[in-house]
Amino acid sequence: xxxxxxxxxxxxxxxxxxxxxxxxxxxxxxxxxxxxxxxxxxxxxxxxxxxxxxxxxxxxxxxxxxxxxxxxxxxxxxxxxxxxxxxxxxxxxxxxxxxxxxxxxxxxxxxxxxxxxxxxxxxxxxxxxxxxxxxxxxxxxxxxxxxxxxxxxxxxxxxxxxxxxxxxxxxxxxxxxxxxxxxxxxxxxxxxxxxxxxxxxxxxxxxxxxxxx
Amino acid sequence: xxxxxxxxxxxxxxxxxxxxxxxxxxxxxxxxxxxxxxxxxxxxxxxxxxxxxxxxxxxxxxxxxxxxxxxxxxxxxxxxxxxxxxxxxxxxxxxxxxxxxxxxxxxxxxxxxxxxxxxxxxxxxxxxxxxxxxxxxxxxxxxxxxxxxxxxxxxxxxxxxxxxxxxxxxxxxxxxxxxxxxxxxxxxxxxxxxxxxxxxxxxxxxxxxxxxxxxxxxxxxxxxxxxxxxxxxxxxxxxxxxxxxxxxxxxxxxxxxxxxxx
Numbered sequence: 001x002x003x004x005x006x007x008x009x010x011x012x013x014x015x016x017x018x019x020x021x022x023x024x025x026x027x028x029x030x031x032x033x034x035x036x037x038x039x040x041x042x043x044x045x046x047x048x049x050x051x052x053x054x055x056x057x058x059x060x061x062x063x064x065x066x067x068x069x070x071x072x073x074x075x076x077x078x079x080x081x082x083x084x085x086x087x088x089x090x091x092x093x094x095x096x097x098x099x100x101x102x103x104x105x106x107x108x109x110x111x112x113x114x115x116x117x118x119x120x121x122x123x124x125x126x127x128x129x130x131x132x133x134x135x136x137x138x139x140x141x142x143x144x145x146x147x148x149x150x151x152x153x154x155x156x157x158x159x160x161x162x163x164x165x166x167x168x169x170x171x172x173x174x175x176x177x178x179x180x181x182x183x184x185x186x187x188x189x190x191x192x193x194x195x196x197x198x199x200x201x202x203x204x205x206x207x208x209x210x211x212x213x
Numbered sequence: 214x215x216x217x218x219x220x221x222x223x224x225x226x227x228x229x230x231x232x233x234x235x236x237x238x239x240x241x242x243x244x245x246x247x248x249x250x251x252x253x254x255x256x257x258x259x260x261x262x263x264x265x266x267x268x269x270x271x272x273x274x275x276x277x278x279x280x281x282x283x284x285x286x287x288x289x290x291x292x293x294x295x296x297x298x299x300x301x302x303x304x305x306x307x308x309x310x311x312x313x314x315x316x317x318x319x320x321x322x323x324x325x326x327x328x329x330x331x332x333x334x335x336x337x338x339x340x341x342x343x344x345x346x347x348x349x350x351x352x353x354x355x356x357x358x359x360x361x362x363x364x365x366x367x368x369x370x371x372x373x374x375x376x377x378x379x380x381x382x383x384x385x386x387x388x389x390x391x392x393x394x395x396x397x398x399x400x401x402x403x404x405x406x407x408x409x410x411x412x413x414x415x416x417x418x419x420x421x422x423x424x425x426x427x428x429x430x431x432x433x434x435x436x437x438x439x440x441x442x443x444x445x446x447x448x449x450x451x452x453x454x455x456x457x458x459x460x461x462x463x464x465x466x467x468x469x470x471x472x473x474x475x
Contacts, residue, residue: 011334014310018285053335123216124416124439126337126385130259130469131216151217151469153290155312155337155385173215196290196312198254 001030001209004044006068008036008061010088011052019195020048023205030209038067041075046209050195051088055097055113055158058088059105072106076187083187084208090182090189091160099158109182109189111162118175126157127174131192133181133200135170140183142207143169150200152180152192159191186213217469218433219259219440220457221292221418222447224249227267229275231448247282249448254287256454259469261287262315262388262442265295266363273302277309284310294342294388303330307338315388317342318361321368324382331383340418341384345372345405346392357405364392372405373412380413387413388442391421398424398445406436418442426452426460433466 003020007013013034024030033040041047049072051058062068076083085093096112097103105113116125130151137143154172160179162168169188170181182189188208194201224231224246231244246263253261261283265276273296280293293306294315303314314334320327320341331339348358350369357372376387389409391402401419410417416439419432423443432441446452462468 011338012284012307012310014281014308015284015288015312019288022288052337057335125414126416127216128337128386128416129216129219129440132214132469149214154216155290157336193290195288198257198288201288 001027001046002044003030003032003046003048003209004040005032005034005048005050006041006062007034008058008065008068010050010058010061013050016048016050016086016195019202020205020209023202024209027206027209036065038065038071041071044075044081046082046084047072047075048084048086049089049092050086051090051092053088055088055091055099055105056101056103059092059097059103062092077108080186080213082208082211082213085187085189086195087156087191087193090191091158093182093187093189094160094162097158108187109160109162109167109184110164111160111167113158113160115158116156116174116178120175123175126155127178128155129153131172131174131180133170133172134177135181140169140188141211142183142188142204143181145203145207146200150203152190152194152197152200152204154180154192156191160189214467217259217467218461219418220429220454220461221260221262221440221442222253222258222454223262223264223420223442223444224448225264225266225444226276226279226295229279232266246279247286250283250287250291253447253454254289257458257470258289258454260290260292260440262292262294264315265293267295277305280306280309280311292340292388294340300330300333303334303339307334311338313338313340313386315340315342317344320379321359321361321370324378327379327384328382331385336383336385339384340386340388341379342388342390343372343376343379343409344390344392347402347405355408357408360392364395373408376409376413376417380415384415386416386418388418388420389438394422395420396445397422400424400428401432401436401438401441403431403435406432406438410437410439416440426457429457430461430464430466433461434464
């Protein structure tokens with residue numbers, strides 16, 4: 001197992017790397033590399049794209065690394081390696097981001113990333129804190145070890161609206177359903193932060209590392 | 214359920230050691246911050262805050278080391294405040310492993326710093342710390358004034374107006390401390406907390422004065438806070454995180470079970 005965490009200048013990856021190292025160790029070992037090198041994706045068995053901040057900044061950060069978008073397409077779309085996007089890394093999987101104007105995403109998941117509009121105006125934005133996941137454990141192998149109602153840590157003001165309901169693997173309630181996890185084929189994405197979600201987050205990471213799409 | 218109320222233990226750190234002051238004086242040494250952080254992680258705290266209280270005066274390297282070591286062992290959100298003055302301070306703390314950085318005096322000195330930090334690093338990681346006192350100051354319409362420098366320096370700035378401005382400039386959250394109540398154990402300043410919480414659309418963390426578990430409940434039900442921060446009651450073992458959560462749950466608040474932690 002060789003996990004590549006893509007570092008494109010979007011925040012600190014120490015926590016994510018340490019969480020993956022811990023879980024990989026518990027699963028019998030594996031390398032976790034934080035990399036700015038597109039070629040590292042070719043050597044990886046699992047690819048993780050974290051991301052915090054604004055959609056456009058993150059998209060531009062990925063595109064600014066020579067060969068990174070090609071390497072993502074080659075390894076995720078063509079070679080079908082397991083891919084996990086986290087927070088804005090998940091949002092980038094969408095076709096469009098609507099934050100600070102329209103920005104094209106990777107287009108892997110049909111849909112857009114738009115500002116949260118909770119039905120209750122008293123609800124605060126960002127949606128920040130621990131919310132309980134709603135999902136069908138049989139819907140995806142990564143969810144199998146989790147119990148519906150498990151809490152994950154969120155901090156975001158924008159969320160994905162997927163066109164195909166089958167791409168939405170989990171939601172939370174925040175003045176209406178908010179996409180918490182998406183996936184299709186060999187790719188999944190979490191709006192929440194598994195690396196900050198204690199035991200539940202580590203179960204998601206373990207599910208991802210054990211997954212054979 | 215839905216979004217739960219966060220309980221946030223706060224560790225005041227002085228030269229790499231945990232302390233908790235009463236009204237910011239008479240500090241009592243009470244432990245290693247990383248060991249404390251691990252205990253809180255295991256106990257099911259929803260977040261953790263480090264307040265570097267010596268930051269204004271002394272070498273800051275010790276806090277980077279504390280944050281770095283904590284981030285390697287605790288998989289929970291960590292906020293760091295105290296002495297954050299420049300974009301480079303923010304960057305270094307985030308790179309050390311902080312998830313959020315709290316800006317306090319520097320925002321008062323230069324409000325645009327908040328906008329710059331939010332633009333550069335994202336609102337999600339920019340907390341503005343507001344220290345307020347109830348005052349009789351004709352310049353302060355709400356009756357609550359911003360104080361800086363550990364509560365020693367008045368500013369003539371209205372806390373409610375200020376909170377709104379900070380939100381407009383891109384703050385993602387407000388950490389609101391009543392300087393009248395800090396360390397007193399008589400409860401949050403609820404009118405202050407409610408005035409700020411109701412004035413902004415971003416989450417507000419209530420801080421300052423917690424002595425009982427009912428105080429935590431009141432911070433949310435009467436103060437309208439999204440999260441409650443406390444130091445002494447947890448740090449000196451008066452109550453556990455689990456007891457606090459049980460109590461708040463029985464009061465009807467949505468809480469994450471302490472058993473969902475590490």
